[in-house]
Amino acid sequence: MDLRLSEEQVMFKKMFADFCTKEIRPKGEQIDQSEEPPLELLQKAVAQGFWAALVPEAMEGCGLDIYTYMLLLEELARADLSTALILSVHNSLVVKPLLDHGTEEQKERYLPALAFGEMLGAFALTEPGAGSDVTALTTTASRHDGHYLLNGTKIWVSNGALAGLLLTFARAEGGITAFLVERDTPGLKVGYREKTLGLRGVPCNTLYFDHAAIPAGNRLGAEGQGLKIALGALELSRLGIGALALGGAERALEEAVRFSIEHIQFGGPIALKQAIQNYIADAKARIEALRCLILHTAWLADTGQSFGQQASIVKLFGSRVAYEVSHKMLQVHGGYGYMKEYAIERYYRDCRSLEIIEGTSQIQQFLIARDLYRAEGLEIRP
Amino acid sequence: MDFSFPKEYQLFRRMVREFCESEVRPLARVIDREHRVPHETIKKAAELGLMGVPFPQKYGGMGGGEIGYCILAEELGRVCSSTATVIGAHIGIAAMAIYLDGTEAQKQKYLVPLAQGKAIGAFGLTEAQAGSDAAAIKTTAVRDGNHFVINGAKVFITNGDIADIIVVMAVTDPSLGAYGGITAFIVETDTPGFSIGSLENKMGIRGSSTAECVFQDVRVPKENVLGQFGAGFLTFMKSLDIGRASLGAACLGGAQAALESAMQWARAREQFGVPVATKQSVYFMIADMAVEIEALRSLIYRTAWMIDTGQPHIMEAAACKLFGSEVAHRCINKALQIHGALGYSRDYEIERGWRDQRITEIYEGTNEIQRIVIASNLFRPYGLRIPT
Numbered sequence: 001m002d003l004r005l006s007e008e009q010v011m012f013k014k015m016f017a018d019f020c021t022k023e024i025r026p027k028g029e030q031i032d033q034s035e036e037p038p039l040e041l042l043q044k045a046v047a048q049g050f051w052a053a054l055v056p057e058a059m060e061g062c063g064l065d066i067y068t069y070m071l072l073l074e075e076l077a078r079a080d081l082s083t084a085l086i087l088s089v090h091n092s093l094v095v096k097p098l099l100d101h102g103t104e105e106q107k108e109r110y111l112p113a114l115a116f117g118e119m120l121g122a123f124a125l126t127e128p129g130a131g132s133d134v135t136a137l138t139t140t141a142s143r144h145d146g147h148y149l150l151n152g153t154k155i156w157v158s159n160g161a162l163a164g165l166l167l168t169f170a171r172a173e174g175g176i177t178a179f180l181v182e183r184d185t186p187g188l189k190v191g192y193r194e195k196t197l198g199l200r201g202v203p204c205n206t207l208y209f210d211h212a213a214i215p216a217g218n219r220l221g222a223e224g225q226g227l228k229i230a231l232g233a234l235e236l237s238r239l240g241i242g243a244l245a246l247g248g249a250e251r252a253l254e255e256a257v258r259f260s261i262e263h264i265q266f267g268g269p270i271a272l273k274q275a276i277q278n279y280i281a282d283a284k285a286r287i288e289a290l291r292c293l294i295l296h297t298a299w300l301a302d303t304g305q306s307f308g309q310q311a312s313i314v315k316l317f318g319s320r321v322a323y324e325v326s327h328k329m330l331q332v333h334g335g336y337g338y339m340k341e342y343a344i345e346r347y348y349r350d351c352r353s354l355e356i357i358e359g360t361s362q363i364q365q366f367l368i369a370r371d372l373y374r375a376e377g378l379e380i381r382p
Numbered sequence: 383m384d385f386s387f388p389k390e391y392q393l394f395r396r397m398v399r400e401f402c403e404s405e406v407r408p409l410a411r412v413i414d415r416e417h418r419v420p421h422e423t424i425k426k427a428a429e430l431g432l433m434g435v436p437f438p439q440k441y442g443g444m445g446g447g448e449i450g451y452c453i454l455a456e457e458l459g460r461v462c463s464s465t466a467t468v469i470g471a472h473i474g475i476a477a478m479a480i481y482l483d484g485t486e487a488q489k490q491k492y493l494v495p496l497a498q499g500k501a502i503g504a505f506g507l508t509e510a511q512a513g514s515d516a517a518a519i520k521t522t523a524v525r526d527g528n529h530f531v532i533n534g535a536k537v538f539i540t541n542g543d544i545a546d547i548i549v550v551m552a553v554t555d556p557s558l559g560a561y562g563g564i565t566a567f568i569v570e571t572d573t574p575g576f577s578i579g580s581l582e583n584k585m586g587i588r589g590s591s592t593a594e595c596v597f598q599d600v601r602v603p604k605e606n607v608l609g610q611f612g613a614g615f616l617t618f619m620k621s622l623d624i625g626r627a628s629l630g631a632a633c634l635g636g637a638q639a640a641l642e643s644a645m646q647w648a649r650a651r652e653q654f655g656v657p658v659a660t661k662q663s664v665y666f667m668i669a670d671m672a673v674e675i676e677a678l679r680s681l682i683y684r685t686a687w688m689i690d691t692g693q694p695h696i697m698e699a700a701a702c703k704l705f706g707s708e709v710a711h712r713c714i715n716k717a718l719q720i721h722g723a724l725g726y727s728r729d730y731e732i733e734r735g736w737r738d739q740r741i742t743e744i745y746e747g748t749n750e751i752q753r754i755v756i757a758s759n760l761f762r763p764y765g766l767r768i769p770t
Binding site for chain 1: 511512585586661711722723726728729737741743770
């Protein structure tokens, strides 16, 4: 057992941190206030390989192992959670399933565009009546002349308005099926952008499919495999949400430590008060526990072991840590923490999303319990 | 023991609820977006006597006492935290300070128009380096003939920019420290030298302005010293002590609104073929919310009763603020979770409630300060002084 980072991982981490700290962090406040996605930063990130994190080196990608990819997400999140989520959706929920399930032709056609900044990925699964209950989705895909005609509505699609390629799930004759849908497909309309509490740099849109013709060659996997593809992609992305939670919590702690040293009350820095020290210590303890959990889960993934249940645990635990830590770190700031000129105000709102997106905490609890009971021969339902 | 509300309080609550439902709730979203509570809303509240609920009728008030005031705060908190904050700062600390420590002449001159809502009040204590450590204020008031000349800057002042009258704490003798060296003054905001600096851009209660108030050679007649000269620290401590019960009441209203909204959504939203309200993950959250709300309601109105009957209440009032804000936090946070992604959307009122709630754990004495207050009171009989 050796829990140290490899030399290569250390090098990558430093590179990620340099770029994120220098380029992304100073823009965080502006991204939140303007509610504009950071297009320029995302383009700069292309040259760093952030769009191609998981693409194998043979295909000119970075070929990061899962743990190093988690280090990337963590550093992105420490700099800005909106930017981090945009890239996490792109890599975990679009590039990865294409790598895992795409035909050679599909990969040749889309991977270079995804890897080198021409197409950002989005993941269109949720519908008005199908949130936690994904199997209730009603978007249809009917075969017609070598095409599938997609009809239906998707909501809360992160990256929706920015994406060039949308991994979309619809019900075909053989069951729920995944499709690679290009943004300019006739019949696809990007609609309402949600106004959100946090993560305000991420465009989160409604998509309308009205007889959108998708070439049969753009079906990812076989008919009826869609749910398996979606759930597989969500395993990685849930682990990734844990890394975002880690980065978010670390940043919140960092802000609170600095503030508590600088803020003088009762004749000294508030850092000298035991109540503050306890908040800080508890935050650090949770952060380190989360880091180990991610490390262990990423190791399972990197060594080819199944990690689905573990990913749900990371998502459940991580999002709770991020929320509770950001809440307490805001408390350390007192009245200043409620003001928009302090980063903690933004981080608190941003972190709150993590207990909801990509499967609420309640769904993670169900999945964890289901696996435990399944091992004992009992099937439970949500 | 009789826990029922007397008839007049029941009628009062009905009147306040009608006002809140018809005049405030429909505007709550616009108030948040446009960062102001319309003057018209305050005027209507004043016409109903709501701007002076706790004070005796001879001072232009309604004679509702702390119980009446908590009813008002609860009902306002249920529909719009910004409006609750504007009216709360006006009644609970600004007018309250004058009611508690003002001379008869000061009450006639200032409390009457405040209670009638003809003037708006603010309370100026906090400074950039004096938040929890209120004794560290640097604003000074220097005697000059029949006047005091005030210089300094106050920050985070609720209503600062809309107030006609502001109660200000200033150092009158730096050598005496907090007890003896700080004096409260009543300042009319049209006095030359008073100006508004920056306005804060906040996470929530965005309809309630939070202003920097600058005092540059502001001359105040000596008749405007509030309470005993040098005893300003006691004046604001007394005002804040009472104010804390009503802060808890506003939290009670916010928590109640969260419960109502969560129940409504959980009944309407179907997943897995059934309303999500039928899932234990959801209805246990609802049950926990209801329990905490009931406990809070009992604490608030018992404390209000203690205040109205002249009993010591410092610890209980601090508990109202501390427990109330934490209950409100847990309730609104659970309500948001039950709403799922929609709870994260600014199109639903849960999101606003969540942002608005967060300040209740901080303002008018952070929850850490409340714990200090409570522990100090617990240990005092044993002769042990709790350091901050």
